[in-house]
Amino acid sequence: MSITDRLDAATARVLARAMGGEAPAQLAKALHYAVTPGGARIRPTIMLSVAMACGDDRPALSDAGAVALELIHCASLVHDDLPCFDDADTRRGKATVHKAFSEPLAVLTGDSLIVLAFDILAEAAGNDAKRALQMIRVLSRRTGMPDGICAGQGWESEAEVNLSAYHRAKTGALFIAATQMGALAAGQDCEPWEELGARIGEAFQVADDLRDALYDAEALGKPAGQDEAHGRPNAVSTYGVQGAIRHLKDILGGAIASIPSCPGEAMLADMVRRYAERMTPVAPALNRAKAAR
Amino acid sequence: MSITDRLDAATARVLARAMGGEAPAQLAKALHYAVTPGGARIRPTIMLSVAMACGDDRPALSDAGAVALELIHCASLVHDDLPCFDDADTRRGKATVHKAFSEPLAVLTGDSLIVLAFDILAEAAGNDAKRALQMIRVLSRRTGMPDGICAGQGWESEAEVNLSAYHRAKTGALFIAATQMGALAAGQDCEPWEELGARIGEAFQVADDLRDALYDAEALGKPAGQDEAHGRPNAVSTYGVQGAIRHLKDILGGAIASIPSCPGEAMLADMVRRYAERMTPVAPALNRAKAAR
Numbered sequence: 001m002s003i004t005d006r007l008d009a010a011t012a013r014v015l016a017r018a019m020g021g022e023a024p025a026q027l028a029k030a031l032h033y034a035v036t037p038g039g040a041r042i043r044p045t046i047m048l049s050v051a052m053a054c055g056d057d058r059p060a061l062s063d064a065g066a067v068a069l070e071l072i073h074c075a076s077l078v079h080d081d082l083p084c085f086d087d088a089d090t091r092r093g094k095a096t097v098h099k100a101f102s103e104p105l106a107v108l109t110g111d112s113l114i115v116l117a118f119d120i121l122a123e124a125a126g127n128d129a130k131r132a133l134q135m136i137r138v139l140s141r142r143t144g145m146p147d148g149i150c151a152g153q154g155w156e157s158e159a160e161v162n163l164s165a166y167h168r169a170k171t172g173a174l175f176i177a178a179t180q181m182g183a184l185a186a187g188q189d190c191e192p193w194e195e196l197g198a199r200i201g202e203a204f205q206v207a208d209d210l211r212d213a214l215y216d217a218e219a220l221g222k223p224a225g226q227d228e229a230h231g232r233p234n235a236v237s238t239y240g241v242q243g244a245i246r247h248l249k250d251i252l253g254g255a256i257a258s259i260p261s262c263p264g265e266a267m268l269a270d271m272v273r274r275y276a277e278r279m280t281p282v283a284p285a286l287n288r289a290k291a292a293r
Numbered sequence: 294m295s296i297t298d299r300l301d302a303a304t305a306r307v308l309a310r311a312m313g314g315e316a317p318a319q320l321a322k323a324l325h326y327a328v329t330p331g332g333a334r335i336r337p338t339i340m341l342s343v344a345m346a347c348g349d350d351r352p353a354l355s356d357a358g359a360v361a362l363e364l365i366h367c368a369s370l371v372h373d374d375l376p377c378f379d380d381a382d383t384r385r386g387k388a389t390v391h392k393a394f395s396e397p398l399a400v401l402t403g404d405s406l407i408v409l410a411f412d413i414l415a416e417a418a419g420n421d422a423k424r425a426l427q428m429i430r431v432l433s434r435r436t437g438m439p440d441g442i443c444a445g446q447g448w449e450s451e452a453e454v455n456l457s458a459y460h461r462a463k464t465g466a467l468f469i470a471a472t473q474m475g476a477l478a479a480g481q482d483c484e485p486w487e488e489l490g491a492r493i494g495e496a497f498q499v500a501d502d503l504r505d506a507l508y509d510a511e512a513l514g515k516p517a518g519q520d521e522a523h524g525r526p527n528a529v530s531t532y533g534v535q536g537a538i539r540h541l542k543d544i545l546g547g548a549i550a551s552i553p554s555c556p557g558e559a560m561l562a563d564m565v566r567r568y569a570e571r572m573t574p575v576a577p578a579l580n581r582a583k584a585a586r
Contacts, residue, residue, distance in 0.1 A: 022458040023439030027447030031438060079404065084396035103377035105450050107400065108443050111372065111407060115437030118411040122429040129422035136415040136429070144408030145324060146316030150401050154320030157398050165315040 003048050007041055010063040011070065018116050030101045030109045031116075035074050039092050042275070043178045044070045046200065049271050050182025050193065053264025058131065062185040064124030065135050068117035069178055072143050075113035078106050080153065086230075088223055114143070134184045142177035149173050156230075167205055168198070175201030183260075192260040199255035200272065206248045207279035209235040214281050245280065252276040296341050300334055303356040304363065311409050323394045323402045324409075328367050332385050335568070336471045337363045339493065342564050343475025343486065346557025351424065355478040357417030358428050361410035362471055365436050368406035371399050373446065379523075381516055407436070427477045435470035442466050449523075460498055461491070468494030476553075485553040492548035493565065499541045500572035502528040507574050538573065545569040 001009075015035060019028035044066035051062040081088040081096040082103065088096050098106035118136060125132030142148045152170025155161050176197035180190035209227065213236040217224045227234040235244045256269045294302075308328060312321035337359035344355040374381040374389040375396065381389050391399035411429060418425030435441045445463025448454050469490035473483035502520065506529040510517045520527040528537045549562045 018438045021439040022455055024444055024447035024451050024455075024458075026450050027438060027444065075404075079400055082400065084400065102450060105447070107372055107375065107377065108447050108450075111368075111403065112438040112443040112447075114404060114407050115433050115441065115443065118429060119433035119437060122426045122433065125422075125426050129418075129426055132426065133415045133418050133422055136411060140408050140412035140415065144412060145311045145320060145405045146314040148408065150405040150408065151317055151320065154317035154398070154401050154405075157319050157395060157401075158317050162315055162317075165317075 003045055004041075006048060006059075006063055007038070007044055007066060007070070010067045011035060011038070014067050014071070014116065014120050018112065026101060027105055027108055027112065030097055030105045031112055033100060034078050034097050034109050034113065035071065037092075038070065041070055042204070043073055043174050046175065046178040046197075046271070047182040047185075049264075049268060050179050050196075051185045053262050053268050054183055054186035054188045055263060056186050058126075058128055058185060058187070060126065061124050061128055061131060061135070062182070064120045064132075065139075065181040065185050068121050068135075068139055069174060069181065071113045071117040071120075072139065072149075073174055075110040075117075076149050076153070078113070079110040082106060085153070086223075086226060090217070090223070117143075128187075131184055131187060134190065135181045138177050138180045138184065138190060142173040147173060167202070171205040171208070172198050172201030175204065188262070195258040196255055196260075196268075199251055199258060200275070203248055203251045203255065203276070203279060206235045206244055206251065207281075210241070210244055210248070210281050212236075214241070248279065249276070252279075296338055297334075299341060299352075299356055300331070300337055300359060300363070303360045304328060304331070307360050307364070307409065307413050311405065319394060320398055320401055320405065323390055323398045324405055326393060327371050327390050327402050327406065328364065330385075331363065334363055335497070336366055336467050339468065339471040339490075339564070340475040340478075342557075342561060343472050343489075344478045346555050346561050347476055347479035347481045348556060349479050351419075351421055351478060351480070353419065354417050354421055354424060354428070355475070357413045357425075358432075358474040358478050361414050361428075361432055362467060362474065364406045364410040364413075365432065365442075366467055368403040368410075369442050369446070371406070372403040375399055378446070379516075379519065383510070383516070410436075421480075424477055424480060427483065428474045431470050431473045431477065431483060435466040440466060460495070464498040464501070465491050465494030468497065481555070488551040489548055489553075489561075492544055492551060493568070496541055496544045496548065496569070496572060499528045499537055499544065500574075503534070503537055503541070503574050505529075507534070541572065542569070545572075 015032055018031055047066045047069055048062055056062055077091060078097045080086055081091055082098055089099050090096060097109050117139065121132055121136050143150060145151050147169055149170060152166060152173060155166040176194055179193040179197035183190045183193045211220060212224060212227050215224055235247060239247055252272060255272050259265050259268050308325055311324055340359045340362055341355055349355055370384060371390045373379055374384055375391055382392050383389060390402050414425055414429050436443060438444050440462055442463060445459060445466060448459040469487055472486040472490035476483045476486045504513060505517060505520050508517055528540060532540055545565060548565050552558050552561050
């Protein structure tokens with residue numbers, strides 16, 4: 001089964017349970033709306049890829065970890081889109097949850113998705129309680145305070161921002177969770193996998209900065225120029241477009257070099273190279289950027 | 294050590310960790326503000342009382358469960374107070390989190406507290422992985438969708454409300470979590486403890502309805518008359534004041550009768566009786582209600 005098929009099947013099972021029983025209908029619909037159809041599902045794909053590279057001897061636990069990661073990511077998008085944060089009307093080419101449903105339902109959707117992520121990890125433990133508990137700890141650390149994406153978002157309320165802590169928490173955290181949870185699901189030590197996750201996260205941050213600066217809202221499926229509009233730190237304002245692209249390539253080279261020795265090492269290096277191709281802005285956007293100078 | 298001292302010490306340890314490292318300062322302060330000084334801490338007190346009644350052979354796990362419950366409860370208060378829900382300015386006699394800090398920080402505070410609750414349960418597992426995982430599952434079920442307090446709040450967005458599902462999820466859920474997690478922390482089966490939690494929850498709902506209808510904002514430490522203002526179902530509008538008080542006494546009698554056989558059975562019955570005394574509205578409020586008719 002392909003990674004996409006595994007993720008689709010596992011996500012559908014998890015959502016069916018959360019929406020079942022005597023659930024309030026609107027909130028149930030909002031959960032489904034926030035998670036499907038998925039975006040690029042990069043974090044769960046990386047998680048499953050690392051699990052497979054390490055042997056993937058507990059596929060149900062790997063699937064649970066991958067879906068848990070995606071649920072946390074979706075929860076963060078729903079809350080980040082709220083009027084009090086980005087006040088975004090569109091996400092992934094459709095109305096944001098608070099626009100399609102309501103603000104109360106968007107808050108509750110995020111809350112419910114966070115809870116569901118931990119629920120499915122505990123449920124999938126089976127005879128591997130220790131692995132599941134380690135995965136829960138990695139996920140909670142990289143989601144909450146003081147090191148997770150909540151902390152990352154929290155930095156945006158500070159007058160003085162610790163830039164490295166901000167980026168590590170805001171974007172890096174869930175990529176570190178992805179590589180570490182993949183290793184843990186397959187019974188491996190998670191420590192050697194932190195660097196790969198951190199470097200992929202850093203690369204995505206730079207790539208996202210480039211996309212935000214170079215692409216329009218239609219191509220992004222969400223509002224463009226948000227970093228500039230909100231005065232947020234951005235690799236393009238720091239290094240310029242060409243400098244940011246060079247920086248991106250350096251980071252990805254470092255990511256490949258950091259892959260721990262494992263049966264699927266070459267496969268993982270290919271995965272990073274494929275992401276690198278996808279992340280580098282395409283010629284039309286670069287030409288527009290040149291023309292605008 | 295008294296239950297209050299145990300809760301104070303365990304809460305302080307958990308908050309210190311969440312606020313440590315390179316945490317953004319405002320969000321760290323908001324976490325502390327949302328949790329301390331605590332309210333009546335009824336849910337964690339019930340949890341620890343049940344654990345002690347069952348032997349409390351893993352006190353660190355019991356403490357983690359009690360604090361996790363309180364963090365989830367505090368998170369729900371912070372989010373329920375937001376402008377898109379109750380739009381409350383005060384809570385426990387001080388400014389609500391979004392008023393004292395900001396709306397973004399209130400959303401993030403709730404999110405971070407939810408995550409922290411699961412983190413500390415996983416951390417406290419030690420050699421009792423199975424107990425910890427069962428506690429995580431009970432807590433997640435009673436917090437999220439379709440049976441938890443998120444579902445309960447979600448019912449308020451429905452045109453037609455399933456009243457029994459609404460009350461069971463909105464108020465009952467965390468009391469069921471309290472009795473069941475207490476039993477689990479001490480290595481007992483949690484199934485026989487559901488009824489006690491459900492009945493205590495039902496009693497608190499009726500008592501809360503009475504307080505909302507009879508007391509003023511100063512006595513409540515939060516806005517009064519909220520049910521009537523928001524058109525929410527309320528035991529006083531259904532049964533009248535005296536009828537609601539009789540109903541409350543019946544429920545508490547049933548709660549005492551439902552206590553499973555255990556070493557601390559008599560102690561738990563006393564606890565319920567003490568809560569019953571505290572929950573029944575005092576004479577001045579009843580006299581005011583009579584005068585107003």
